[in-house]
Amino acid sequence: MFDLMTAPENAKVKVRASELNGLVSYLPPQEVLRAILAEEFEGGVGVVSSFGTESAVLLHMVAEIDPTTPIVFLDTGMLFPETLAYRDELQKRLGLTDIRVFTPDPEDHARLDPEDMLWSTDVDACCGYRKVAPLAKALEGFGAWINGRKRYHGDTRANLTVVEPDGDRIKVNPLATLDGQEIQSYFIAHHLPLHPLQKLGFSSIGCMPCTSRTAPGEAARAGRWRGSAKTECGIHLSEV
Template sequence: MDAATVTSPRLTDLRARYQGLSGQALLEVMIRHEFAGKIAVVSSFGAESAVLLHMVAEIDPTTPVIFLNTGKLFGETLRYRDRLQERLGLTDIRAAGPHPADLMARDPNGTLWNADPDACCFVRKVLPLERALKGFEASITGRKRFQTSARTGMDPIEEEAVRGTGEPGSATGTRFKLNPLAYWGQEELERYTDANRLPRHPLVKDGYLSIGCMPCTERVPEGGSYRDGRWVGRDKDECGIHLPLNTGGDGI
């Protein structure tokens, strides 16, 4: 099972009933009605995170926000998280990080990002997120179709296999995934940010257009595309938390 093949009667029903909804309108029905008390936001507190988080806070600021603290983030990202929490009034930000036993077994020296970035993402992002989402029926992401080739066909409402936290590639059920900004582009994001006077990630003005972990994120040269600063020189443009279970590597 993976996000490309999982299709249940409920998914078909949700897509039929809410076809055409996006942004805050889609979030409203999902947070307040369809998955009330069983939904969480997944946020990197990166370059565009303020838009989604502001929408969620306007609906229900107590909605859990899962923040993947990989141990390799920019200090600016951590400070930006704190600033947004204060500005938006978010009351339940949950930091999820790699388990010490996983790091000891797979990345004892902290250099796995250089030798095998897919494995590093699996230990520091994929496994911690699956543990953090246990018990939730749905997650909310800030993904957009324009970001990567893997996201160009993304639907605002998806259903994905729930990853097991044991053997890579294992699945234990399904969970819904909501992408309310799927059809948004850079212009819409900029307009929303300006209209609501949202603070911007401090690294954006320095040329970081997509911001992840410090060792694997670089400035984008003038005229470069959105993801050119991520995993430079690698055949990689996704960390793995949004990819199907069967895409190779360590289940990522």
């Protein structure tokens, strides 16, 4: 018989994630967030945001519930300046009071990528020290974290659950069920500003060297790591 009291922490997280998913997976995104932020993990959850083209939707929902919620932003050192400006604009527009910026470790940078060209020879290693390692540090002390992934983005995201285990933490994907049209409608309904690069043909935005424009009809994330089999930076590929 499975004994939850004596089970390893990761096993307990899997059980709790499954329970929570059963409770909230049919709720609207705003209600999922309210349940997680104000009830289940009050004070113990962070929101991870790239401040990309669709980020304003999740951030607006969070701000309406609690604008003091910690927002984790990974500044990789290779982001578009427009993304940094958009972050500042959304922070002011939405009244977010706790944006926490995490950057790559300087020693890792000096050792692994002093010329800032690692992306051209080992893109996974570049993402590893610029994003995966900083996120691990950023999430210390949180029992859960929230992100803006959606099923309609396809690839590894096509079968997202609303709540899932992520090592010794719970990961929440409140927007998982929304499609592109619903995202656009939310922007319009709430008068949210677009990312400055969106009008130039960028539908999904990460680091400058690994982001390109998408053509009409292409998948939303087609411009990320174009020409390679890579579809995720690595922060969503941890073992559960």
